[in-house]
Amino acid sequence: xxxxxxxxxxxxxxxxxxxxxxxxxxxxxxxxxxxxxxxxxxxxxxxxxxxxxxxxxxxxxxxxxxxxxxxxxxxxxxxxxxxxxxxxxxxxxxxxxxxxxxxxxxxxxxxxxxxxxxxxxxxxxxxxxxxxxxxxxxxxxxxxxxxxxxxxxxxxxxxxxxxxxxxxxxxxx
Ligand SMILES: Nc1ncnc2c1ncn2[C@@H]1O[C@H](COP(=O)(O)OP(=O)(O)O)[C@@H](O)[C@H]1O
Ligand SMILES: O=C(O)C1=C[C@@H](OP(=O)(O)O)[C@@H](O)[C@H](O)C1
Ligand SMILES: [Mg+2]
Numbered sequence: 478x479x480x481x482x483x484x485x486x487x488x489x490x491x492x493x494x495x496x497x498x499x500x501x502x503x504x505x506x507x508x509x510x511x512x513x514x515x516x517x518x519x520x521x522x523x524x525x526x527x528x529x530x531x532x533x534x535x536x537x538x539x540x541x542x543x544x545x546x547x548x549x550x551x552x553x554x555x556x557x558x559x560x561x562x563x564x565x566x567x568x569x570x571x572x573x574x575x576x577x578x579x580x581x582x583x584x585x586x587x588x589x590x591x592x593x594x595x596x597x598x599x600x601x602x603x604x605x606x607x608x609x610x611x612x613x614x615x616x617x618x619x620x621x622x623x624x625x626x627x628x629x630x631x632x633x634x635x636x637x638x639x640x641x642x643x644x645x646x647x648x649x650x
């Protein structure tokens with residue numbers, strides 16, 4: 478099985494993905510980490526030096542390499558992954574996609590401390606600016622996220638809840 482996690486930055490794709498992979502006994506991958514490994518520099522550095530267009534090309538390439546190589550995995554994507562280069566179609570065709578839906582105020586709370594390390598959120602002067610940026614980003618991305626066949630809404634988005642969701646989905650498929 479290939480299980481893909483999608484959702485906004487701060488939704489918990491990396492954190493929950495890792496725990497789900499352990500529970501499902503599947504290898505775990507984080508798309509950003511794979512890009513960082515191949516590039517030999519951080520996501521922030523790639524954005525700063527090469528720009529977002531380059532990052533999105535690399536993201537799409539690394540995603541395709543991973544999918545081809547790994548028939549079994551849990552993959553935490555980046556927040557923007559489903560919205561570029563027809564990546565969402567690839568996810569929908571090659572595995573099961575789970576959208577982690579987290580309300581905006583909770584995203585703001587989680588990202589307030591770590592926004593500096595996230596290039597699209599860095600340099601926002603205060604919480605109001607961070608909230609406005611996240612609101613705008615979510616509005617543009619919602620139509621992509623909503624195409625995932627599975628959806629889990631915080632605060633009940635636990636490993637146990639997702640395992641139950643998967644079992645129900647697979648029984649009905
Ligand atoms: N279920 C959760 N409840 C509270 N905080 C969480 C939860 N999942 C993740 N976090 C926190 O939110 C931040 C972003 O989590 P992360 O897994 O990196 O999200 P993503 O990969 O979707 O950007 C981290 O500080 C993490 O500790
Ligand atoms: O939302 C985005 O466009 C991005 C989210 C990041 O991943 P996380 O969602 O894990 O923060 C990372 O891929 C890059 O900084 C771009
Ligand atoms: Mg992540």
